[in-house]
Amino acid sequence: MRIILQFPEGLKQKAQEYAQRYEKEGHEVFVASAPCYGACDLCIDEARAVGAQKLVHVGHAEFMKMDVKGLEIEYIPYFDTLPKEILENAVEKALEMLHAHKKIALVTTVQHIGQIEEIKKAFEKGGKKILLEKGGKHVRHEGQILGCDSIAASKAAPNADCVVYFGGGQFHPLGIRAGKPVLVADPYLGKAYWITEEIEKLEKKRKGAILASAHAKNFGIIVSTKNGQFNLTGARLAKKELEKRGKKALLLVSNEIFPLALEDFNMFDAYISTACPRIGDDHSIYKKPIIDFGDFKRVLELMDAVDGRKK
Ligand code: SF4
Secondary structure (H helix, E strand, O other), X not given: OEEEEEOOOOOHHHHHHHHHHHHHOOOEEEEEOOOOOOOOOOOHHHHHXXXXXXXXXXXXXXXXXXXXOOEEEEEEEOOOOOOHHHHHHHHHHHHHOOOOOOEEEEEEOHHHHHHHHHHHHHHHHOOOEEEOOEXXXXXXXXXXXXXOEOHHHHXXXXXXXXXXXXXXXXXXXXXXXXXXOEEEEEOOOOEEEEOHXXXXXXXXXXXXXXXXXXXXXXXXXXXXXXXXXXXXXXXXXXXXXXXXXXXXXXXXXXXXXXXXXXXXXXXXXXXXXXXXXXXXXXXXXXXXXXXXXXXXXXHHHHHHHHOOOOO
């Protein structure tokens, strides 16, 4: 069989090991080398180009069921197994900062889901009550969050004193909107820290961009061809609604969204993105407001209010 393997950034160093395993079984193996940021981003085009019969996406849990004729798709989630002392050290550091917080909404990425029971027990040993919830349609496990889905946190938060994100990096915890303080317990740095202020700053930026775009006249509407991000219906609707309000709008299609590639479209005052909702996190690198499609309704309401055409 001809197989194409895909790895997210951070797991590409495992490519050879996986490839050899399949080659030993007699398969012909290709490895997709383009950047891959999430489970939403399967290398279907590369699979078609090389005539692969199977696509193996390593690292993430299944994002959505994809029916691609002649192509079998398999997700192999990558579960990290942290040594006991590293896991417990991160929990201990978190406990030192959680004196006033008894009930905790615990979340993590798929990478640590295999150890969620262990993490939970370590917090319980420290006298905490742990709340675990299952997120939206793109997640597979209780307590699991994605960069675009922190529902596991927002569901558990109303009954909790705070949210604890167990894992490395800031991308995932910065996406948590739960109305409660968020603490990061990072086993790789061996420390814990509050990230609530940074989340609030991002939220302020998001609101500022929404406000600014309500006064914009010319919009670029971003469509990503990544299978889990593709939203042509939303993009067409956005164009229609903007034109109804006398605005100009152009549909922009690409696989990946680069600030540099958008730079020469200097006619636009703002962008509406129907792609990954985290694209607009760093508005400053795009030099224009980027509004996620999820906030588009709010933009229209503000436009109507500005025009005195309240509905
Ligand atoms: S849409 Fe964005 S945040 Fe969600 S899985 Fe894809 S890359 Fe990650």
